[in-house]
Structures are given as C-alpha cells and as structure tokens.
Amino acid sequence: MTTVITNANVFNGVDNQLQENVSLLIENNVITQIGDVDLSLASEIIDAKGGTVMPGLMDAHVHITMSAPFHELDKMTREEVAIRSAKVAEGMLMRGFTTVRDVAGNTLGLKNCIDNGYATGPRILPSQAAISQTCGHSDYRQNQAQERTGIHEDSPLMKTGAFKVADGRSEVLRAVREQLFMGASQIKMMAGGGASSTFDPLDTIQYTLNEMKAAVEAASDYGTYVAAHIHTADAMRRAAEAGVMSFEHATIMDDDIAKTIKDKGIFVIPSYFTSSLIAERKIPLGNEALYQKTERVGKAMFKSAELIKKYDIQNICFGTDCVGTLDVHKTQSEELQAIETVFDSLTALKMVTSNCGRLFEMSTYKHPYQEGKLGQITEGAYADLLIIEGNPLNGVSCVTNTETQKLIMKDGVVYKNTL
Ligand SMILES: [Zn+2]
Structure with missing residues (x-):
C-alpha cells in the first residue's frame, strides 16, 4: 500500500x-x-x-484503565474495567493522540488488542503497575484500610495490576522485574506524597535512596528508565540522585532542583490544565484535606513553569493525568491550550510531539515500536x-x-x- x-x-x-x-x-x-x-x-x-x-499527538502521562474514581473502580469486574478502557483508548485516538505512555494500569492486553486490530486506540507504552512503598501514593488499600493492613491484602484495584506495594531493595527489585516481565516499556514509581491519596502528606519523601536506586538499577539493566510521581523539591533531589529520568508533575521546584534537572537532562511532565482545575476546586475530591493538598500543587505548578523558562529546560513533555469518566478524559486536548498560555505555540507543539518522542526513546529495546x-x-x-x-x-x-x-x-x- x-x-x-x-x-x-x-x-x-x-x-x-x-x-x-x-x-x-x-x-x-x-x-x-x-x-x-x-x-x-x-x-x-x-x-x-x-x-x-x-x-500525531502524544501524551506522556495517561491512565487509560482509570475510567472512574478509584472507589468506583474497586467495585467493577475486570471485564467492565477492560471494556471501559477500550472506549477511553478509542476516544484518545479520535482526538488525534496516536501514541500514549500509560503510567499506572494493566494495559498490556489492551495494547496488544490495539496493535493487532481487535480494538481502536493509540500506540501504548505501558508501565503496568505503579510501584509504591507501604503508605505511599499508590498504596490504595485505603478502603477498609485497617482490615487490609492486618492481612496485607491488596484492594481490588491493586489486584487488577494498576498499583503494587513493595518495600526494601529485594521487594523493589522483584516488583520492577515483574512489570518488565509483564511488558512494561518503562517503570513508574511513587517517589513522594500525592495530592489525591489519603494517607501520605504531600511533603513525604517516599522510598529511601537505596530502594530508589534498586528500581533504577533493575530498569537500566533492562535498557529502560524510571519515571517518578513527584511533587516537592526535596523528593526530586533524592530521585535525581538515584537516577530517575522522568519527573511526573514536578510541581514544587526551587532553583537548585531546576538546575539539576537541566544538567542531568531529566524530563519533566507537568499538567497545567488539570492543575488549574484543581487549584480552582473544580474537581470533586470529597474532603477538605485533599482540597488543600491539591490546591497547593495546582498553584505551585505555574511557579515552576517560570523556573523551567529561567533554566531553559528543553526536556518537557505533554502529559494530562486524566483519571475519571469519559467526560474527564475528553479534557485531554485542553492541555495543549493551557501549555500555549504558559509558554508559546511552538513549545506546546514540541511537547506534544517530538519531545515525547525523545522521552519514549529512553526505553531503548523495551520501546515497543522500533520500525x-x-x-x-x-x-x-x-x-x-x-x-x-x-x-x-x-x-x-x-x-x-x-x-x-x-x-x-x-x-x-x-x-x-x-x-
Ligand atoms: Zn498520574
């Protein structure tokens, strides 16, 4: 043809x-x-x-399998989650997104179906389960936490392969290798407090340097890299030292870490549209503590944009971080406009195309699309x-x-x- x-x-x-x-x-x-x-x-x-x-547009931070708030996903059968995910994937392609990097979710089966013509959607670079320490950002045992902690039982959402808890070098090594075994093209880990999670204050640093290095070693021995969920400058300093190469959110920067990001060539994936929504309290979260956390990161992200400009950080990529119903996923394209407002048209266009292309090439032989x-x-x-x-x-x-x-x-x- x-x-x-x-x-x-x-x-x-x-x-x-x-x-x-x-x-x-x-x-x-x-x-x-x-x-x-x-x-x-x-x-x-x-x-x-x-x-x-x-x-074609590229999104470096999606959650295709997260088509509802977590407490609702917890109640769904796996078939339900899978069919909804296929619908989310189709919507992405029909908005013009031809490649996405999924950073928490069991997307290998969906990726295979799309690549083999059994479903319609973008190319997917899966991370499989996001790896978190106990009481970290993706320790989603929060529903019935007490019962689950007592017997170390994963929540239904964790059992689908979206999140994995691992502590200590040997568990982290195993968790990383399990994701690689399941087809991950890069590893996602949680390196600090989260805005949407209940038990971990935003200022927590998650994973010791030694544990984080274990993840980076296991990933780099398989030709690939670690992407970390991360908000605060102190958490970013530790992750940079460990060799993490992709900072998701990277909201609360200071001059020191901005310089380090530039020097080490670390990629930054901000989400300005989502940040503006949460800063304005337009996303329902349920309780005041979560609002306060999200408001803080929502506002900080725009200050960090000034540091990205000041230190001329070129390794910035488009990422949306949409979690929720089809209507939430439909806001994916809004991020392009938001980036244009913060930077300019060319920066927005590069972030959503060639910059993502460069980021994804860090997966080397674990990159699924080599032709x-x-x-x-x-x-x-x-x-x-x-x-x-x-x-x-x-x-x-x-x-x-x-x-x-x-x-x-x-x-x-x-x-x-x-x-
Ligand atoms: Zn995310």
Whole structure:
C-alpha cells in the first residue's frame, strides 16, 4: 500500500517554520519521502488542500484503565474495567493522540488488542503497575484500610495490576522485574506524597535512596528508565540522585532542583490544565484535606513553569493525568491550550510531539515500536500524522478543534478524514 499526501505544508515536530507545498510518500506504515513525489507511485492519493501535516499527538502521562474514581473502580469486574478502557483508548485516538505512555494500569492486553486490530486506540507504552512503598501514593488499600493492613491484602484495584506495594531493595527489585516481565516499556514509581491519596502528606519523601536506586538499577539493566510521581523539591533531589529520568508533575521546584534537572537532562511532565482545575476546586475530591493538598500543587505548578523558562529546560513533555469518566478524559486536548498560555505555540507543539518522542526513546529495546521515529514528520518516521486546516504555529486551537482537525492517520491507516 502506498499513499501520497499532496498539497501539504509540514510541521515536522521540531522547527519553528513550515515546510511549504510538499508531498509525502507513505509506504505501508512509514513515511519514505517528503518533497516532490512521483504520483504514479500512489495506490491512494490524499489531497491535503493546503493544510498542515503534523505528527500525531502524544501524551506522556495517561491512565487509560482509570475510567472512574478509584472507589468506583474497586467495585467493577475486570471485564467492565477492560471494556471501559477500550472506549477511553478509542476516544484518545479520535482526538488525534496516536501514541500514549500509560503510567499506572494493566494495559498490556489492551495494547496488544490495539496493535493487532481487535480494538481502536493509540500506540501504548505501558508501565503496568505503579510501584509504591507501604503508605505511599499508590498504596490504595485505603478502603477498609485497617482490615487490609492486618492481612496485607491488596484492594481490588491493586489486584487488577494498576498499583503494587513493595518495600526494601529485594521487594523493589522483584516488583520492577515483574512489570518488565509483564511488558512494561518503562517503570513508574511513587517517589513522594500525592495530592489525591489519603494517607501520605504531600511533603513525604517516599522510598529511601537505596530502594530508589534498586528500581533504577533493575530498569537500566533492562535498557529502560524510571519515571517518578513527584511533587516537592526535596523528593526530586533524592530521585535525581538515584537516577530517575522522568519527573511526573514536578510541581514544587526551587532553583537548585531546576538546575539539576537541566544538567542531568531529566524530563519533566507537568499538567497545567488539570492543575488549574484543581487549584480552582473544580474537581470533586470529597474532603477538605485533599482540597488543600491539591490546591497547593495546582498553584505551585505555574511557579515552576517560570523556573523551567529561567533554566531553559528543553526536556518537557505533554502529559494530562486524566483519571475519571469519559467526560474527564475528553479534557485531554485542553492541555495543549493551557501549555500555549504558559509558554508559546511552538513549545506546546514540541511537547506534544517530538519531545515525547525523545522521552519514549529512553526505553531503548523495551520501546515497543522500533520500525520508525515517533513524534516527527521525517523520512523514516512512522506514518502517524494529522492534517490540520490552518497553521498550528500561529495558535494550537486549530489542532484541538475537531472541525479543523481534518485527518487522523496512525500506522499508515486513516481513522478520520473530513477533508
Ligand atoms: Zn498520574
């Protein structure tokens, strides 16, 4: 199968200007030529009508299996969770997200179904279970905590493989290796207090340096890296020392840790849209203590954005962290607009394409998609692309608006075409 896209301008995922009036040759699932393409090669021609071809969107922080608040997920059968997850995944692809990194959830089966054509959704880089210390951010035994602590019984949600508790070097090593065994392309661990969890104050540092190093060692021996949920500067300092390479949220920075992040090339995945919602108390949480924690991180994230600018941290990626119903997951695209407001259009576009591509390459041979580049429009890249009416460099609203987002292609297959 060869497809030629004609009459296109290209945003390649990196540069601040479009490559104008070119054609793209797509052979099966890979872009093989950009420029003047011989149309006689085409079995199918798509006229972009002067629209912008850009890389498919990428989200580095999703929870596909979390289609409801945790206490509701606890009551669902596994089939229910799986079917709902498939619906969440389909929604992501139809918003233009062609690759996502799942950072807590048993997504391997869904990933396989999508890759083999039994379900519709983005490419998935699974982390499988997020690993937490006892009384850490994802020790979700909180419903009936007393009974569960007495006999060390995981909650139903933990039993689905979304979260795993491990303490001490040997348990951490085993937990990391279990996730790798289950197909994780990177490891997610909880390195400090959480805003949405009940038992761990925000300022807690979770995992000793030794335990965290154990996770990093087990991951790097398998060619990959650790991504850590983390809010405070002190927790970030310890994680940086341990060799953690992806800071999720990274909300409460100071100058010292911002410098370290820059020097070590650590990736930062903020979520400005979700932060603005929680700072304004627009997400129902149930109790005042949780509101106070979330308000604090929600406000801090915007201050940290100033440090990201001050130290010119380029390793920043788009991540949404949506947990909840389909309506919550639908807010995924709003983050692009939020980033544009905090930074600028080009930064937002790079964060949602090529920067994620670079982050995901840290999975080396554990990266599930090895045939081409992701997050770029270049020769040799996967044919994961959008055609947008308008120039996204002049404002990202044309990317998120379903009217002007004309075509969605993943792996060379067209999922939407309103050209
Ligand atoms: Zn998360």
